[in-house]
Amino acid sequence: MAPPKHVLALVLLLFSATDACHQPPKTLHIPVVHRNAVFPPPPDANRGSLVTNRRRFPAADTALMMSRLHSPVMSGLPFESGEYFASIGVGTPSTSTLLVIDTGSDLVWLQCKPCRHCYGQMSPFYDPRRSSTYRQIPCSSPQCPLLQGCDNSTGGCGYTMVYGDGSASSGNLATDRLVFSNDTSVYNITIGCGHDNEGLFDSSAGLLGVGRGAASFASQVAPSYGRYFAYCLGDRTSNARSSSSYLVFGRTPELPYTAFTPLLSNPRRRNLYYVNMAGFSVGGERVTAGFSNSSLSLDTASGRGGVVVDSGTSISRLPRDAYGALRDAFDARAAAAGMRRLAEDISVFDACYDMRGAAMASVPGIVLHFAGGADMALPPENYFIPEDSRNGRFYCLALEATDDGLSVLGNVQQQGFRVVLDVEKERVGFAPKAC
Template sequence: MASSFLSKLMRILLCAFVLSVHSSFEKKVLVHGAQITVPVSSLSPSVNCTASTNNVNSTLKLVHKYGPCSQLFDGGPINHTQVLLEDIARVKWIQSKISNSISGTSDLKESKVSLPASYGPYRSSYVVTIGLGTPKKDLTLSFDTGSALTWTQCEPCISCYNQTEPIFNPSQSSSYANISCSALSCIQLPSGTDQLTGCSGSTCVYGAAYGDASFTAGFFATETLTLTPTDVITNFEFGCGENNQGTFEGFAGLLGLARDPVSIIEQSATQYGRYFSYCIPRSTGGTGYLTFGKGTVTSASLNFTPMVTIAQNPLFYGINITGISVGGNPLSIPSTVFSNAGAIIDSGTTFTYLPPTAYTALQSAFKEAMANYTSAPPALPLDTCYDFSLLSDITVPAITFSFDGSINVDLDVSGMFYVLDPSLVCLAFVANNADSDGVIYGNTQQRTFEVIYDVPGGQIGFGAQGCS
């Protein structure tokens, strides 16, 4: 029976497609107080890349790694089985990292989905393309606020996985230099990798391992990092990985944006003041952006909430969620539910993972508001789904998150749903195993917002309509 269930689950997910919205979507949205009406046709998938009309002069273009705007796009449909399974694995990895300071448990209920051991936690949904070396070579890196070290595959490879672009060859760059074992940055590197450094002669050797036994190892070095023709970081410290094994594929490595000395945020502090922002597009076929520096912020209206430090894992960006409203009505959730669990905001997790008490209240209120719509079977771990295939328009209740600082964030419609098919549209939230598990505010809920990280100011901001 278990085999039959998993087979059915895989068949459902393999034909899935992520919620995507046409560029004309905004013109079709009707807001009626605490309800929003959208055409079902706006949920169709994007088959072509549509450039955002916002922030066209931004530092880096941000795209979904499996979407048509990505260098990794192979012309085929997104493998959403992989997306869902990677997301669960990433959540388990994050919660294991923050369990000492937030939670006594770290796993989602195993009954919700069977997770193959081959799926790793470290593959963010979105990528950016940077230039490395002199002359520069373009490399597509996974963009991640949950990791600190930036690394890429390097020749000569002891073992390298398949990537779309040519593997970086440091011998062809005039600006490459290895870092000494005695250098302070080598000594401090374990805070950003959770691994001890080593030495090859006098050269610093790094390693970073992930929860599924994937790892990268190689030389810790400096290079010239090019963001735009006028945004160049010299002597940028990164991992030049000659031995990279596990579940990585397609992209050339990772761009680390977490809070640690080795992060690009800290390394570029004199240039950009430890201030950055990004906007995740509404559609997987759209383009967003990643910018560095306060002067690049474009949203006219910003609301800030305090940035919280997670005691045992300061790499993550913590936030305080204070409540959720559905259809303009605050849910009856005890204030201790969020404060006891603690929460982080993460660019690499697809859904928002809530304490069961909060999720149950959200699910109940949402179902009540959607009572006139036909329900559909769950697509685990998503369990609140609808069939919109015979409808021309739908009216959904607004979902609002409240954060410390008395700010309210009204989710875009694209931040409410995960669409596998017009006949299978699911609420894009997941219940944790226990109320004590760490809460993760995922990237679906961040769609269309300019999310600002003011590290020296100790605050995170949200600007509506940051990108389309």
């Protein structure tokens, strides 16, 4: 993806969160089901390939701006998407929607009738005129002119989201009820009601922003559930009608083998979850040559660098020198194991192999190292993925180089790990095989 070229203009008008949750239960479950269980893929769907590889962060400048809530999550792969989705009801009566779970942005928004311009989505369009709990944030609000101002087409306070891949949504800000599993409801959640939307959202109705900013869903429910949530993204290729993926808000018992690393803050991008990646190992050996550890570090003065944990981006991105060092180390060990590298790239991947006649056990292991001694030992399916767009069994190293000063730990590499985002204790946890 090209570096972000647009600037996000985001109006975030939040009401008091003290009544955001109406009589919150001791546990609040947000079901997350596999996408196939709702919309089976076509018979000829290519299940092994990440056809799309989104960069879902808002444009760079925008980042300047107890009980439990648990939700099932579904993979977007059957729809040629690398993202995961939560099934959530909106309004009263509720309209079932599929929202991309995005730790890299804040606003909760969805496509709304009437549409000036809307892309195709798999779930019904939300019509705020039919919801008795929908409340548009008025232009008369004192905060509105201080932010983006009045949207004359809707008569309310407006918003515009522009993302790094050129996707966009604009409309008016409002509050409404969100409904999760077991008819558990959360009231007065600020949402963006998008009447003009375009881009690569892959049939979802919109985004469930769970970043660190004040407008995110995680922040809005924090008075009831705390500044703590966890998720687990299960097998993206599974056909199972039940899903092992989930999203849970509120502190839960921690698995004893969870490895924690400090959560860092970037004063220039306050809504993102930063961690300090200290390096990586390939084939059981630490890679030390060919790159500088400083390229992975966050420079808080300039706001550049650092590694962001992002559920809305599929493939992890590393600085070009770090990626090159990891790829070359992987390729050297793959060659020694008899794996034949292809001469050409496949899609966005530049290290692909013909695995016909080769054992998957020969694939070199990869471990990501984080500050504080936290390690992520990735299973092969988290970094060595099939590309079946051609005849044969071709697999690619599912990582990319980036030159824009921001590295990403994407959801393919997070697959199967319980990821804990503990803002209260300023730490991020990883627990393998925990879905």
